[in-house]
Amino acid sequence: MPSPDWHAPAVHERIEALVTLPGSKSLTNRFLVLAALANGTSRLRRPLRSRDTLLMAEALRSLGAGIDDGTTDSAGADWIVTPASLRGGGTVDCGLAGTVMRFLPPVAALCDGPVVFDGDEQARVRPMGPVLDALRILGATIDDGGRGTLPFTVHGAGSVPGGEVAIDASASSQFVSALLLAGPRYEQGVTVRHVGPPVPSEPHIEMTVETLRDAGAIVDDGEPDTWRVEPSEINALDVQVEPDLSNAAPFLAAALVTGGQVTVPGWPQHTTQAGDAIRDILDAMGADVSLTREGLTVTGTGDVSGVDVDLHDASELTPVVAAIAALADSPTVIRGVAHIRGHETDRLAALSRELGALGSDVHETDDGLHIRPRPLTGGTFHTYSDHRMVMAAAVLGLRVPGVVVENVGTVAKTLPTFVELWDGMLGGSGHPARTADAASA
Structure with missing residues (x-):
């Protein structure tokens, strides 16, 4: 059964938060x-x-x-x-x-x-x-x-x-x-x-x-x-379990689009998680990115730049990257993700439709999206039972007042405490957001 809609909070000040995420x-x-x-x-x-x-x-x-x-x-x-x-x-x-x-x-x-x-x-x-x-x-x-x-x-x-x-x-x-x-x-x-x-x-x-x-x-x-696997005992x-790096993407994106700073502790120095690509993407889009033993810190510089990026190996990042792109100061081309038409929904069609409804100039290509930023207005952002669409809408809502996220509960697919973590981050003013464990205890 669909969950209630959620009014994505807009912010007018610098975010500063520590966000501890559950496992991958x-x-x-x-x-x-x-x-x-x-x-x-x-x-x-x-x-x-x-x-x-x-x-x-x-x-x-x-x-x-x-x-x-x-x-x-x-x-x-x-x-x-x-x-x-x-x-x-x-x-x-x-x-x-x-x-x-x-x-x-x-x-x-x-x-x-x-x-x-x-x-x-x-x-x-x-x-x-x-x-x-x-x-x-x-x-x-x-x-x-x-x-x-x-x-x-x-x-x-x-x-x-x-x-x-x-x-x-x-x-x-x-x-x-x-x-x-x-x-x-x-x-x-x-x-x-x-x-x-x-x-x-x-x-x-x-x-x-x-x-x-x-x-x-x-x-x-x-x-x-x-790939060859020999017969053997397991x-x-x-x-x-490492923190989920793809689920970290919207929180780190919040630092970029608000000119703030967000740290995700426990970020692995070596990982096979495709979500680790968000570090280089945010750097290319204008953030300062620092990985230390304590974790990953992303700091917004006040500029959000468009990129030409191939997300073939990290396609789950596409919705959040598209949301950032809609808030950038120059066009973005996302390539290599034709296969996400067969994910929880046709993500390319969904992103094109929903970003376009808010005012962005978005065109589907054979294998991705071409996004030209325009002034955005609020409205209902349909999620198509897709958790990544919820995360994209939350990022947009930071800068676009009046974004209403349909069926926010669908985010429970991978992060049931997303809204609690998001609210905790925005209420931070330097105070840590609640961890997912604490929020669901």
């Missing part, structure tokens, strides 16, 4: 999958609690894993994952989570019976064909009525032969990651060869490879567009 959705869900397939009990420290990660945890419980998320103690508690024999007979609710609908069918193929997958209405148009077809080649039986989308049934047989498969992953890097995560448990392991246009968001595959190696899997990624994990 991408890492939390990868760690959950590996922990459910591991040879012992795992501990995930500072995981993200959001709709996507809670859907993943519940789905893995339905497949047999024990997951204690500590909700009776504290929202900041560790998650304890105890693997068990994988069982069929249940239904997986994917919601709108691409990681659930794509990462879990290869796991379900290892179950001892059928597993039904379905999700939100918008999820039923997201492409699934490449990963389902690949699983058939590797030995799994799947009934999707020939649609290549939700709903479908994976008929688990207790084991999967595995082997080599060629797929076109140009629509989503998640197709590759899905096969690799379950690959160590397949009898012959898995070799995935990508054939087609360049894979988008390739850092997410690097993240998958790194998490597999953290769990003791042997992964060979030395050949371009080819070791139990004891890991701390």
Whole structure:
């Protein structure tokens, strides 16, 4: 059910805040999958609690894993994952989570019976064909009525032969990651060869490879567009989840567009998160950016410049970058993101429509957006059940009074405490914004 609309607050003074963010959705869900397939009990420290990660945890419980998320103690508690024999007979609710609908069918193929997958209405148009077809080649039986989308049934047989498969992953890097995560448990392991246009968001595959190696899997990624996972046990994990760097983007953008300063503590010195690209983007758009052991600090200089940027590897940043671009003093070209037409919504069409409705001159290109800044006015900003659209609208609202964000609750997909954190940042005047853990305790 849609949530109430939200009047995005405008500010007329310099923001100065410390914003502590919860863990990465991408890492939390990868760690959950590996922990459910591991040879012992795992501990995930500072995981993200959001709709996507809670859907993943519940789905893995339905497949047999024990997951204690500590909700009776504290929202900041560790998650304890105890693997068990994988069982069929249940239904997986994917919601709108691409990681659930794509990462879990290869796991379900290892179950001892059928597993039904379905999700939100918008999820039923997201492409699934490449990963389902690949699983058939590797030995799994799947009934999707020939649609290549939700709903479908994976008929688990207790084991999967595995082997080599060629797929076109140009629509989503998640197709590759899905096969690799379950690959160590397949009898012959898995070799995935990508054939087609360049894979988008390739850092997410690097993240998958790194998490597999953290769990003791042997992964060979030395050949371009080819990944080989050897059959092996998956070791139990004891890991701390990095802050979600993509979720940090709107808060850091606030510093740029208001001429203020925002620090996100715990920013990793080395990471496979694609959201780390926001550092260079904000620098190019006029901010001073400093990474220290304490965290990442972005300081606005009073200038917001347009850019020509390829976001192929960090496409989840597109909505926030587009919002900044609409507030800049020169045009922006965003390239390399044709694939986000198949995300939670058609993000290119949505951004063009909503920015245009506020007064910006926005044109879709074959693979992105061309944004020419114009004076903006307030109005309703439709979000299309897309969490990133909420974040983009919040950035715009800082400088454009009267922006009303439709269905703000959809941001719970990756950051349920977004509004609390946003209000805390704006009320800061040098005082820290509440952490996500404190806001949801």
